[in-house]
Amino acid sequence: MILQTPKANTLEAIRPETLSQYLKARGWQESGDFLGNASVWHRGEELEVLLPKSDRLRDYKTRVREIIDVLEISEHRDRQQILNDLLLQPTDLIKIRIDSPDIIGGTIPIDEAVRLYEATSKIMKFVASATIEPRSVYRGGMFAEVREYLHELRVGETEQGSYIINVLSPIMQEHENFGRKVNLFLNRALTAINTTTKDVLAGSNIDIFEQSVESGVSSNLCDALLEVGNYTDLQDLSFRWQWSPMWDAPAIAKEKLALSKQTFPVLKEASKLLKSKNIIRKRSESKMQSQRSDHLTPISGKVIGLTRRDDADMASVIILAKIEGRDRELQLELSESFYAKAVHAHLARRKIAFYGEIVRESEAIAIRNVRDLCVV
Known part of the structure; x- marks a missing residue:
C-alpha cells in the first residue's frame, strides 16, 4: 500500500534520535544549529533539511513531513518504505536464495517449503548459539538469549525467479545489539566455510575445519546447511545481506556469499569430524571479545x-x-x-x-x- 500523506500520529511516533541515526547512516552530515531548536543537515551541496531537537515543538510534525519529502526525492524510494524504516525497530534483512531447475515460477512443493523454512530456523539458531559460545557441536537446550532472538525473528514475503527466503533479523539494541552480532557471525561462518572448503578441495585435510569453530562453524550448522543443500538439483545456495538503513553497514562483512553444490559433500564430512570433537570456547571469553569488537x-x-x-x-x-x-x-x-x-x-x-x-x-x-x- 502506498501512503500519499503520512498520518499525524505516525509522524509523532518518529523520534528525533531515530531521524538523526537514519540521516547519518544515509550519508547526511550535521552542519549547524538553527535558532537553538533544530540542527541543519546537508547531503552534498543541494540537499538540506532541518531536524527538530525535540518532538514537543509545535511544528514537529510539519518538519518531519518535510524531511520525508526530501528523502523520498533523494533516495528515489516510496515514502511508505521510508516510513517503515523509521517506524520499525532496526532490522537487517538476510535473503537466502535457492537456485534449482526444479523451481517453477518462484514456487516449490509445499513439503520442500516446510523443510527449507525449518532448515533456515536451524541455521539462525546455531549461528546465534555460536555468537554466545562457539562449539564444534551443540547438544541439549538453548541459551536464553538465543530463544529470545528466535522469538523476534521474522520471515518476509518470498520472491520469484529462484526461491528466496527473506529473513528479517532485528538488531536488538536493548540486548547489546545481539541480533546484529548474529548477522555478522553468520557472515563470518559462511566465509570460513567457503575458505576452508576450497582448501579441502585443493588437497588439505578435512581436519582444518576444526579451526573454523571460532568463526561460528559447528556440526549443527553444517547439518542445517545440508538440509537446504539436499534440495533437488540444487545449483547454488546464496546469502545476501541488506543491512538496516538505521545503522552503518559493517565494512568487514561481505554483501553476498554463495555455497556451490561442490560445498555440500565437504560439509557432510566436516559435520562428522566436528561431531567427534568437543571444541568449546568459554562463554566469558566469547562475550568479552564480542564486546571489544563493538568498540x-x-x-x-x-x-x-x-x-x-x-x-x-x-x-x-x-x-x-x-x-x-x-x-x-x-x-x-x-x-x-x-x-x-x-x-x-x-x-x-x-x-x-x-x-x-x-x-x-x-x-x-x-x-x-x-x-x-x-x-x-
Whole structure:
C-alpha cells in the first residue's frame, strides 16, 4: 500500500534520535544549529533539511513531513518504505536464495517449503548459539538469549525467479545489539566455510575445519546447511545481506556469499569430524571479545609484507588498507595463529579482515588490539 500523506500520529511516533541515526547512516552530515531548536543537515551541496531537537515543538510534525519529502526525492524510494524504516525497530534483512531447475515460477512443493523454512530456523539458531559460545557441536537446550532472538525473528514475503527466503533479523539494541552480532557471525561462518572448503578441495585435510569453530562453524550448522543443500538439483545456495538503513553497514562483512553444490559433500564430512570433537570456547571469553569488537574498527586489506623472528612471540605484517578514504600501509603485530592466516592470505593473493584499534602517532597511523582476523 502506498501512503500519499503520512498520518499525524505516525509522524509523532518518529523520534528525533531515530531521524538523526537514519540521516547519518544515509550519508547526511550535521552542519549547524538553527535558532537553538533544530540542527541543519546537508547531503552534498543541494540537499538540506532541518531536524527538530525535540518532538514537543509545535511544528514537529510539519518538519518531519518535510524531511520525508526530501528523502523520498533523494533516495528515489516510496515514502511508505521510508516510513517503515523509521517506524520499525532496526532490522537487517538476510535473503537466502535457492537456485534449482526444479523451481517453477518462484514456487516449490509445499513439503520442500516446510523443510527449507525449518532448515533456515536451524541455521539462525546455531549461528546465534555460536555468537554466545562457539562449539564444534551443540547438544541439549538453548541459551536464553538465543530463544529470545528466535522469538523476534521474522520471515518476509518470498520472491520469484529462484526461491528466496527473506529473513528479517532485528538488531536488538536493548540486548547489546545481539541480533546484529548474529548477522555478522553468520557472515563470518559462511566465509570460513567457503575458505576452508576450497582448501579441502585443493588437497588439505578435512581436519582444518576444526579451526573454523571460532568463526561460528559447528556440526549443527553444517547439518542445517545440508538440509537446504539436499534440495533437488540444487545449483547454488546464496546469502545476501541488506543491512538496516538505521545503522552503518559493517565494512568487514561481505554483501553476498554463495555455497556451490561442490560445498555440500565437504560439509557432510566436516559435520562428522566436528561431531567427534568437543571444541568449546568459554562463554566469558566469547562475550568479552564480542564486546571489544563493538568498540574496534573493522579493517580489511592486502598483505604486502611479512616479517618474523624465530625468537619472537609476535610477528609483523604490513598490509595495504583504506583508512578514512585513503590507501595506507599499516603494520600489524600478530600472534602465531593470526600470522599463519596472514601468510595464507599472502600466498593465495587474498585479503585479510579484522577488528582493530586505530591509534594516531604523529603523522602515522598504527593498529593495536587486532581481533577476529580471517582470510577473505
